Amino acid sequence: xxxxxxxxxxxxxxxxxxxxxxxxxxxxxxxxxxxxxxxxxxxxxxxxxxxxxxxxxxxxxxxxxxxxxxxxxxxxxxxxxxxxxxxxxxxxxxxxxxxxxxxxxxxxxxxxxxxxxxxxxxxxxxxxxxxxxxxxxxxxxxxxxxxxxxxxxxxxxxxxxxxxxxxxxxxxxxxxxxxxxxxxxxxxxxxxxxxxxxxxxxxxxxxxxxxxxxxxxxxxxxxxxxxxxxxxxxxxxxxxxxxxxxxxxxxxxxxxxxxxxxxxxxxxxxxx
Numbered sequence: 001x002x003x004x005x006x007x008x009x010x011x012x013x014x015x016x017x018x019x020x021x022x023x024x025x026x027x028x029x030x031x032x033x034x035x036x037x038x039x040x041x042x043x044x045x046x047x048x049x050x051x052x053x054x055x056x057x058x059x060x061x062x063x064x065x066x067x068x069x070x071x072x073x074x075x076x077x078x079x080x081x082x083x084x085x086x087x088x089x090x091x092x093x094x095x096x097x098x099x100x101x102x103x104x105x106x107x108x109x110x111x112x113x114x115x116x117x118x119x120x121x122x123x124x125x126x127x128x129x130x131x132x133x134x135x136x137x138x139x140x141x142x143x144x145x146x147x148x149x150x151x152x153x154x155x156x157x158x159x160x161x162x163x164x165x166x167x168x169x170x171x172x173x174x175x176x177x178x179x180x181x182x183x184x185x186x187x188x189x190x191x192x193x194x195x196x197x198x199x200x201x202x203x204x205x206x207x208x209x210x211x212x213x214x215x216x217x218x219x220x221x222x223x224x225x226x227x228x229x230x231x232x233x234x235x236x237x238x239x240x241x242x243x244x245x246x247x248x249x250x251x252x253x254x255x256x257x258x259x260x261x262x263x264x265x266x267x268x269x270x271x272x
Contacts, residue, residue, distance in 0.1 A: 004082040005032050009075065010050065010060040012127035013038040014117045017107075018059070030083050034064075039127035056127045057108060073097070073104040109135040113197035116248050131190055136197055143200035144173050150207035153214045157227050161270060172266055173203065179262045183255060195255075198245045206238040235263070 009031065011022040022036040039055060049067050050060055058072030061079065070078055073091075077100075081088025091100055107114065109132040148169045155164040177196050184192045213230050216222060243256045 002083045003029050003032055004035070004079055006064045007031060007079070008034060008062045008064060009036045009079070010039045010042065010055055010062065010127075011036055012056070012059075012111070013040055014127065015111050015115065016117050017111055017115045025079055030079055040125045042125060052125075057129045058104075059108075072108070073101045076104070105132075106135055106138060110139040110197065113139065113194065113201050116198065116245055118248060131194070133193070136193055140177075140197055140200050143204040144170070147173050147200070147203045147207045150210055150214060154210050154227075154231070157214070157217055157222070158231070159224050164270075168270075173200075175266070176203070176259075176262055180255060180258060183252070183258055191251075195249060195251060198249065199242070199259075202238050202242045202245065205241060206234050209234045209237065 009022050009025065012018040025031045026033065026035045039060075042050060042052075046062065050062065050069055051071070054060070054071055055069075059075050061070040061075035063069070077088055077091045077097075081091065090096055109129050111129065113136075148166060151173070152164055152166055152169045155161055155169070177199060180199060181192050181196065184195060210231065213222060213227060217227075239256065239260070242259055243253075246253060246255055
């Protein structure tokens with residue numbers, strides 16, 4: 001594999017996803033040993049030619065020889081394309097590039113709610129993306145849609161529950177956001193929407209855990225005890241992840257208990 005030398009990706013060290021894929025670039029040989037650097041460790045000289053407002057939103061690739069910078073999806077295309085020229089040719093076709101750019105923005109602006117990490121507050125520079133309402137609402141809608149369809153299928157596998165409908169599952173998923181938001185009304189709008197994004201990520205994660213059983217059930221008859229047991233384990237995992245995120249977001253811990261309360265109320269409503 002060809003190595004792109006004298007190039008450095010400025011990654012968000014508080015983002016596990018960013019840390020993972022930039023490490024992968026170095027270990028795979030796509031970038032040399034100095035091919036990644038934390039945005040928070042930018043030198044005074046580098047701050048003179050790196051766009052400090054753009055770099056937190058679009059990962060910056062610094063050419064250490066020419067002191068020029070590439071941003072966002074073009075940085076990734078440059079790194080991957082150096083080893084795989086065909087991918088670069090395809091990725092730079094205008095319609096393809098447009099789609100990739102939108103997908104990149106979708107992930108980048110939502111990376112703090114997809115996989116949140118603890119922020120090292122002692123750093124002078126913070127690699128925090130701008131709060132983009134459009135991409136945040138798109139992410140919430142995306143997670144809500146996936147959650148709705150998976151729970152629709154899984155609920156119909158549970159014999160003790162009455163047959164569900166897409167409308168009911170949409171109402172339950174959206175109702176969760178509305179219910180939890182009631183306990184945050186004293187906080188600012190951005191904090192509430194940010195929490196809603198994390199809340200839907202937890203729901204999306206739970207849906208992905210349920211998905212294997214849902215797929216297998218299309219081919220074989222799975223005992224009800226396994227279906228119920230898998231669902232119970234999924235809820236426990238979701239609760240633990242929700243609690244972890246509440247700690248990171250520095251929000252009131254009672255949100256974890258209202259999260260459970262909503263599910264109990266929803267179950268009572270469904271059974272009646």
